[in-house]
Amino acid sequence: MFYGKNVGVVPEHHGAIMNRTDILRRKDINHFWHPYTDINSFERREFPVIEHAEGVYLEDTAGNRLLDGISSWWCMNLGHSHPDIVDAIRKQSGRLQNSITAGMSHTEVIRLSEKIADIAPGNLSRVYYASDGACSVEAAMRISLQYWWNLDRPEKRRMISLSGGYHGDTLGCAGLGYISGFHKPVEHVLNRSITADSPHCFHCIYSCNPEDCGMECFASMEKAVIENCGAAAAVIVEPVCQGAAGMRIYPPLYLSRLKKLCDENEVLLILDEIAVGFGRTGRMFASELAEIVPDMMCIGKGLTGGSLPMSAVVASEEVYDAFRSDSQIDRTFYHGHTFCGNPIAAAAACAAIDVYERDNVLGNVEILAKMLLEAFGKYRDIPGIHGSTALGCMSALEISEESGGASTALEIADTARRKGLFIRPLGPVLYLWPPLVTANNEMAKMLQIFEDSLIENLS
Ligand SMILES: Cc1ncc(COP(=O)(O)O)c(C=O)c1O
Numbered sequence: 316m317f318y319g320k321n322v323g324v325v326p327e328h329h330g331a332i333m334n335r336t337d338i339l340r341r342k343d344i345n346h347f348w349h350p351y352t353d354i355n356s357f358e359r360r361e362f363p364v365i366e367h368a369e370g371v372y373l374e375d376t377a378g379n380r381l382l383d384g385i386s387s388w389w390c391m392n393l394g395h396s397h398p399d400i401v402d403a404i405r406k407q408s409g410r411l412q413n414s415i416t417a418g419m420s421h422t423e424v425i426r427l428s429e430k431i432a433d434i435a436p437g438n439l440s441r442v443y444y445a446s447d448g449a450c451s452v453e454a455a456m457r458i459s460l461q462y463w464w465n466l467d468r469p470e471k472r473r474m475i476s477l478s479g480g481y482h483g484d485t486l487g488c489a490g491l492g493y494i495s496g497f498h499k500p501v502e503h504v505l506n507r508s509i510t511a512d513s514p515h516c517f518h519c520i521y522s523c524n525p526e527d528c529g530m531e532c533f534a535s536m537e538k539a540v541i542e543n544c545g546a547a548a549a550v551i552v553e554p555v556c557q558g559a560a561g562m563r564i565y566p567p568l569y570l571s572r573l574k575k576l577c578d579e580n581e582v583l584l585i586l587d588e589i590a591v592g593f594g595r596t597g598r599m600f601a602s603e604l605a606e607i608v609p610d611m612m613c614i615g616k617g618l619t620g621g622s623l624p625m626s627a628v629v630a631s632e633e634v635y636d637a638f639r640s641d642s643q644i645d646r647t648f649y650h651g652h653t654f655c656g657n658p659i660a661a662a663a664a665c666a667a668i669d670v671y672e673r674d675n676v677l678g679n680v681e682i683l684a685k686m687l688l689e690a691f692g693k694y695r696d697i698p699g700i701h702g703s704t705a706l707g708c709m710s711a712l713e714i715s716e717e718s719g720g721a722s723t724a725l726e727i728a729d730t731a732r733r734k735g736l737f738i739r740p741l742g743p744v745l746y747l748w749p750p751l752v753t754a755n756n757e758m759a760k761m762l763q764i765f766e767d768s769l770i771e772n773l774s
Pocket of ligand 1: 482483484553588616
């Protein structure tokens with residue numbers, strides 16, 4: 316079989332009448348290069364082609380409805396097609412679609428920056444925009460490097476991060492976290508950060524249990540910071556949950572200790588809130604659980620309620636001040652993106668922030684969190700499950716190696732899809748990250764399908 320430019324796939328059906336979904340699938344595999352998708356197995360699968368989504372449901376071209384159990388890559392916090400966001404996008408696209416933000420401004424980005432500064436912790440009040448999460452992490456790294464350069468300390472140019480951290484797929488970001496399954500083919504060109512042991516509670520390398528955990532793993536971060544503080548510009552971590560590494564939820568206390576450690580050793584602290592910010596943990600930002608204010612935080616995904624690509628670095632006044640130029644020295648931040656602060660995305664983000672606040676989304680997270688905690692606590696007893704964890708609207712469990720690990724997890728996800736729930740495993744880890752506005756009955760339905768799919772494949 317040859318798929319390529321201008322090579323139609325229609326002859327492949329050998330005269331049989333193909334339905335619309337089959338034709339779309341054929342066209343898809345002819346031209347669309349999917350992210351994070353193994354080509355061979357994908358081409359053999361009957362993958363859904365989504366054409367409509369509302370609330371917690373995705374709907375495909377065949378009319379099947381799927382509960383979105385992972386908020387479409389962790390971003391549709393307010394569900395799909397939220398009417399306020401749709402309305403804001405519609406109105407803004409008729410007024411102003413784009414306008415350069417270097418050296419000038421526009422009304423929507425001003426409105427949004429004020430809103431973000433209002434909800435951000437402490438003195439985080441300077442908002443630098445990018446489009447995807449990775450671009451905001453790149454910007455945060457560059458800000459931290461130039462911060463020290465501007466202060467005449469160019470030797471502070473290394474980053475410290477957690478092993479198994481994930482901060483995006485650009486080469487700069489991949490050097491920060493490094494997940495071998497994702498980044499091995501480019502390992503030889505990465506500028507690797509100094510890494511500290513992951514606070515990996517499912518597989519604690521210090522053999523601690525949650526009950527007797529004295530956060531022994533923090534010693535490795537302490538060592539990394541103290542030994543390298545002369546050369547380190549910043550520490551960056553995903554607060555309370557290392558998502559892509561397999562939903563490794565860890566105690567907020569780790570963050571309070573980290574903040575103190577960074578302050579004592581003159582190293583900036585960047586919290587990557589791209590996945591967990593905007594309510595996922597039960598607080599607007601995960602840093603609030605630890606009652607700390609980082610020097611910078613990266614936000615994305617839920618910022619526009621997941622509707623449009625927009626991300627940002629929110630920096631403290633102190634960090635921003637280091638970029639003020641006097642007449643002799645140019646301290647300008649020469650870094651930017653064409654779509655920095657795009658007006659349509661900004662309007663969507665303003666509408667989303669209004670919804671988070673007006674509709675008491677955090678109140679709903681509290682209810683969902685209880686349901687997830689109870690259910691995932693119970694799943695721990697199902698034979699074949701190595702462990703489970705839950706915090707806020709994040710919940711995960713791991714299929715033990717003896718029960719097939721990653722391949723069983725894939726089968727469970729397939730079963731769930733057939734029953735009407737979309738989930739996507741991370742290796743042997745299966746997780747539920749529902750939209751934060753999921754209703755009780757919808758959550759109950761997700762959990763029922765999840766449980767049935769576990770039992771069907773593990774018994
Ligand atoms: C914690 C974290 N940082 C950064 C990113 C990268 O964001 P994006 O995929 O929008 O580039 C992700 C994506 O999942 C993430 O979870």
